[in-house]
Amino acid sequence: MLDAVAREALAGLKEAGIDFVSGLPDGWQRNLHELVEADPDIKYVPVCNEGVGFSVCAGAWLGGRKTALVMENSGLRVAAEYIARISLGCGIPVLLLASYRGDLGDTEHWAVPHAIVAEPLLDALRIPYQVVRRRDELRAAIKRAHRLSEAQLHPVAVLVSGDCIWQD
């Protein structure tokens, strides 16, 4: 994402009170991972697949941390098994912040399946979500998503695309 947008995302995470982030970097959110890793107020736990990252976040929440999983939307498929077991089975919140690869504007053929699956999968997992395509909406969207996830004790997702990524 654009560097200014990555800073907005970090501000949203911090204003939401998130102090524990796991995830797997992707092409769009690599700079956000770098910002999170460098932030002294956030524990950053890189993982090699998003399912493990989800489990780690859920465990940290049980210990009192506010958590987010940052990933590509393909990672939703990987994490789905553990989201179902942990969140549908026990009721544990984790904010999901995912690049919306394959959305309008994307240039990559390999990203197309990621978009086809993402929203139906979130629906299947009963995860409310917002697609953010405007830069000035991202910070508030992250904060509101996190508020709802803590209220409903279940994940909420923010999918990032549009002007957050592209300058055309």
Place this chain on the structure above:
Amino acid sequence: MALERYESLTRLAARLPRDALVMSTYIGAVSFEWAAITEEHASTAQLGQMGDVIGLAVGLALALPHRKVVCLDGDGSVLMELGQLVVMGQESPANLAVFVVDNGVYESIGSGKSGPRPTATAGRSDLAAIARGCGVPYAANVQTVEELEREMELAFTAPGCRFINMRTNPGRARVPPRQSDGFEAKYRFVRYVEKLEGRQILQLARQDRQLMKR
């Protein structure tokens, strides 16, 4: 030579440090026996399932670095998601000790005419060696009571990220099924941690908080 699971879990429960937290499986034979031995004590989070128990324990250990966290898992569950051992190795929380009940079979699904279905540890896979390869600083296979007692002594009296693979015989103790589902187990554990740590984890509704201030 191998350990008996129920006896091993009983020894583990007896040795657990006071105020330690336990992340355990939520379904299957290990969870039933642990629940019976500990009378479903609130210090155990019976929340993990196939492939996520160690991941949950790593997160809990990182969230509460001053607290000893013990993880109880089974071989089939560890094998389902070996990536958990990678993050355990990378983070190496010094307050985390993982104990795996490795009986080499998928026992909880029952046995057919040919006996229980084997896991990969009945074949060529060695979980302690995999853990070491993933960067876990200390990993050991134990198969006698003496070895288990020695490893528990080390795990519970000194800091260090440890992976102890207990080679046990198949076979289960006659214990009743656990009483609670995942939601009840979650609330029970979180309320226990809130009291132990003196902090709020489940947030109060904002409107309620504002009303209380008036």
